Amino acid sequence: MTAPLRFHWRLIQGGDMTEKIAHDRVASEAAVPEIATQMAFCREAEQLGIDSVLVDIGVGKPDPMVLAMVLATATDRLKFMVAHRPGLMSPTLFVQQVNTFSTLAPGRITLNFVAGHSQAEQLNYGDNLPHDERYERLREYLTICRRLWAGETTVDFAGRHYRIEAGRVRTPFIAPDRQAPEVYLGGGSRSAREVASELTDCWLRFGDTVENVARESAPVLDNGSEVGLRIACITRSTRFEAVNVARALLEPCELRRRESEAAFVKGSDSESIRHVYELGESEWLGGSLWAGAVRALGATSIALVGTPNDVADGILGFRQAGVSQFILHGWPKWEEMRIFCREVLPLLKSSH
Amino acid sequence: MGSTASRADARKRLRFHWSLSQAGNQFRRASQTEQMSGIPPVSAQLELCRSADDYEIDSLLMAIGFARPDPTVLAAALGRKTQRVKFMVACRPGLISPTSFVQQINTLSLLLEGRVHVNIVGGHTPRELHYYGDWLPREERYARLDEFLTVCRAFWAEERGEVNFSGTYFQVEGGRLKTPFSIGGRHGPEIYLGGNSEESAALAIRHADCLWRFAEPPERLAPAIAPVVRSGTEVGLLVSLIGRSTRDKAIQAARDLVERLGDSAQQAQLNFERHTDASAFRSTFALARSCDTGWATATLWTGAVPFLGPPAIALVGAAHEIADTLLEYRAIGVTQFLFTGWPDDEEMAFFGERIAPLVRERERVEAHAWRIRP
Numbered sequence: 001m002t003a004p005l006r007f008h009w010r011l012i013q014g015g016d017m018t019e020k021i022a023h024d025r026v027a028s029e030a031a032v033p034e035i036a037t038q039m040a041f042c043r044e045a046e047q048l049g050i051d052s053v054l055v056d057i058g059v060g061k062p063d064p065m066v067l068a069m070v071l072a073t074a075t076d077r078l079k080f081m082v083a084h085r086p087g088l089m090s091p092t093l094f095v096q097q098v099n100t101f102s103t104l105a106p107g108r109i110t111l112n113f114v115a116g117h118s119q120a121e122q123l124n125y126g127d128n129l130p131h132d133e134r135y136e137r138l139r140e141y142l143t144i145c146r147r148l149w150a151g152e153t154t155v156d157f158a159g160r161h162y163r164i165e166a167g168r169v170r171t172p173f174i175a176p177d178r179q180a181p182e183v184y185l186g187g188g189s190r191s192a193r194e195v196a197s198e199l200t201d202c203w204l205r206f207g208d209t210v211e212n213v214a215r216e217s218a219p220v221l222d223n224g225s226e227v228g229l230r231i232a233c234i235t236r237s238t239r240f241e242a243v244n245v246a247r248a249l250l251e252p253c254e255l256r257r258r259e260s261e262a263a264f265v266k267g268s269d270s271e272s273i274r275h276v277y278e279l280g281e282s283e284w285l286g287g288s289l290w291a292g293a294v295r296a297l298g299a300t301s302i303a304l305v306g307t308p309n310d311v312a313d314g315i316l317g318f319r320q321a322g323v324s325q326f327i328l329h330g331w332p333k334w335e336e337m338r339i340f341c342r343e344v345l346p347l348l349k350s351s352h
Numbered sequence: 353m354g355s356t357a358s359r360a361d362a363r364k365r366l367r368f369h370w371s372l373s374q375a376g377n378q379f380r381r382a383s384q385t386e387q388m389s390g391i392p393p394v395s396a397q398l399e400l401c402r403s404a405d406d407y408e409i410d411s412l413l414m415a416i417g418f419a420r421p422d423p424t425v426l427a428a429a430l431g432r433k434t435q436r437v438k439f440m441v442a443c444r445p446g447l448i449s450p451t452s453f454v455q456q457i458n459t460l461s462l463l464l465e466g467r468v469h470v471n472i473v474g475g476h477t478p479r480e481l482h483y484y485g486d487w488l489p490r491e492e493r494y495a496r497l498d499e500f501l502t503v504c505r506a507f508w509a510e511e512r513g514e515v516n517f518s519g520t521y522f523q524v525e526g527g528r529l530k531t532p533f534s535i536g537g538r539h540g541p542e543i544y545l546g547g548n549s550e551e552s553a554a555l556a557i558r559h560a561d562c563l564w565r566f567a568e569p570p571e572r573l574a575p576a577i578a579p580v581v582r583s584g585t586e587v588g589l590l591v592s593l594i595g596r597s598t599r600d601k602a603i604q605a606a607r608d609l610v611e612r613l614g615d616s617a618q619q620a621q622l623n624f625e626r627h628t629d630a631s632a633f634r635s636t637f638a639l640a641r642s643c644d645t646g647w648a649t650a651t652l653w654t655g656a657v658p659f660l661g662p663p664a665i666a667l668v669g670a671a672h673e674i675a676d677t678l679l680e681y682r683a684i685g686v687t688q689f690l691f692t693g694w695p696d697d698e699e700m701a702f703f704g705e706r707i708a709p710l711v712r713e714r715e716r717v718e719a720h721a722w723r724i725r726p
Contacts, residue, residue: 032531035463060530063452063459069428070463089448090484095424100421103391104429123525125451126503154483165482169418221475 188272207302407704696711
């Protein structure tokens with residue numbers, strides 16, 4: 001199992017692209033796409049060799065499918081990893097949207113499925129399924145999507161959550177090398193892992209100790225799916241400088257942030273968000289792996305912090321544990337992508 | 353407010369829209385839906401979008417259906433390459449959460465500087481709705497549409513509070529979206545809704561800015577739309593155009609069209625008619641059957657309906673005849689039109705260069721007359 005290493009970056013959203021600090025979870029979330037800046041960011045990501053940008057989903061954000069389509073018209077090769085939650089639309093309609101995207105930007109849409117991390121947010125969308133049933137529904141949803149992409153003339157499906165008769169969409173999925181889009185599934189629970197290895201190309205998880213990642217990835221890899229890590233990085237020329245940047249993230253209003261994050265975790269029914277919150281007990285999880293911001297900024301703030309060599313070593317450590325894809329972000333959000341691609345990527349290439 | 357509203361409407365500038373779905377196809381709707389490719393002919397569509405930018409076309413209708421590309425995603429790609437024209441995105445309420453729909457539409461609108469309308473359709477063929485997992489019987493589709501639009505409009509309300517709704521088909525709790533429809537402009541899109549039934553009219557009065565109807569003779573249409581016009585909701589007509597420099601040439605063009613189509617097109621429509629449960633489609637098929645001559649009025653031609661379906665009911669004639677007809681419809685309260693043509697680009701050019709100027713001139717004269725009236 002030696003899938004090549006691939007690097008993705010989280011799309012910058014809203015007014016946070018140049019700032020050195022992270023924002024509060026709720027107050028910061030961008031409501032209005034700053035499209036000119038995002039287009040420039042995507043063009044640079046493309047030049048730097050980023051495989052795809054992740055376009056998140058949530059009530060506080062613009063719709064990722066529509067935003068990604070517009071960003072695709074401003075770029076040539078970059079892919080868009082569009083986040084999606086089942087329960088919001090018919091799987092047939094979703095396949096129709098994905099396929100339409102692919103006819104307009106062939107091979108440039110991939111999908112990041114998430115089951116949803118909070119009951120309250122799901123209720124915004126009129127979705128009141130409890131956590132475990134969301135995975136059962138996700139399984140049905142993915143099954144229908146995959147069969148539509150597999151080119152079956154018509155799809156009949158009768159499950160607990162969906163009943164489709166003679167389902168079809170005329171618009172095909174277009175890509176130079178694939179019949180269906182690459183599908184990622186994020187989530188730390190056992191259910192997420194099982195559905196990911198059964199029905200998707202890659203299981204995505206938050207950062208954790210290398211040992212935990214290795215242990216939990218093994219069954220997924222055995223099943224033939226890849227494992228991807230959503231993790232931050234803070235790369236500077238010296239370790240001292242990088243650690244200072246990391247610690248400075250916490251300075252403004254740390255107490256208020258800690259309270260707001262604790263409230264968020266309490267309202268979440270995601271196992272992995274709770275698990276990572278526990279990890280935040282210690283500042284360092286081994287080597288350059290930093291969990292110092294987890295209790296204030298959330299699970300995605302677990303970071304590789306240090307020199308280009310430190311960060312490259314961290315990446316290769318996870319590589320040993322079976323991880324082949326990384327969805328990265330950092331601070332300042334745009335600048336860190338530049339630093340990573342210029343300083344860290346060449347080290348990884350030479351160590352292959 | 354009754355008579356004031358209708359007097360105001362009589363002075364309203366007519367607005368014109370065009371259907372985008374079949375741009376570049378000479379024989380729109382002539383084949384079975386099953387045979388459509390589903391791949392958008394992007395360059396032909398972009399050309400039509402740019403013509404619409406130039407002429408007086410308010411928006412382009414992006415239809416919805418299993419044989420077509422998704423209208424929201426397609427509008428996102430086409431919209432960034434145009435300047436002025438709006439995109440009327442079709443939506444079927446049974447396929448998507450109202451919250452998600454509003455989020456997609458608001459995102460699209462922000463990226464296209466507010467150039468988005470929505471066209472809500474109930475779905476016309478149960479068989480097709482099953483492809484999407486929608487099994488609601490027709491009688492209940494209206495009730496669901498009502499709930500769907502109630503939720504959407506709560507998200508689009510001027511006061512952007514938390515949306516809470518508990519209905520039979522939708523439950524939304526603590527609903528909030530941070531992406532607005534526009535910055536400093538409208539709070540939500542103009543809402544269009546199609547249908548000939550009384551339920552559609554009632555829903556349009558309650559929720560929509562404009563009700564779409566298929567064309568029929570003005571004297572038949574007038575009583576049907578009177579309550580809608582009185583309510584202040586606009587009424588628009590879906591109709592095809594065959595305009596030529598003279599009436600004879602237009603009639604010849606219409607005849608040529610039917611000749612080119614032949615039996616397979618007719619078979620496609622018989623097949624469609626068997627499976628549709630939408631009253632608008634059924635009543636236009638019936639109107640076409642009742643017109644032996646193929647003419648419902650001097651300019652309203654039903655001759656292509658058996659071949660191309662209800663949207664092919666057409667205004668046929670010279671530019672001034674069509675302009676007169678549009679103004680006759682305005683006199684009974686119709687203020688918007690959605691056109692199609694064969695092919696669309698040539699017909700749009702004829703409309704933009706020959707018909708629209710006549711309509712605008714008449715509107716100027718009448719507006720002046722209103723102003724000087726004591």
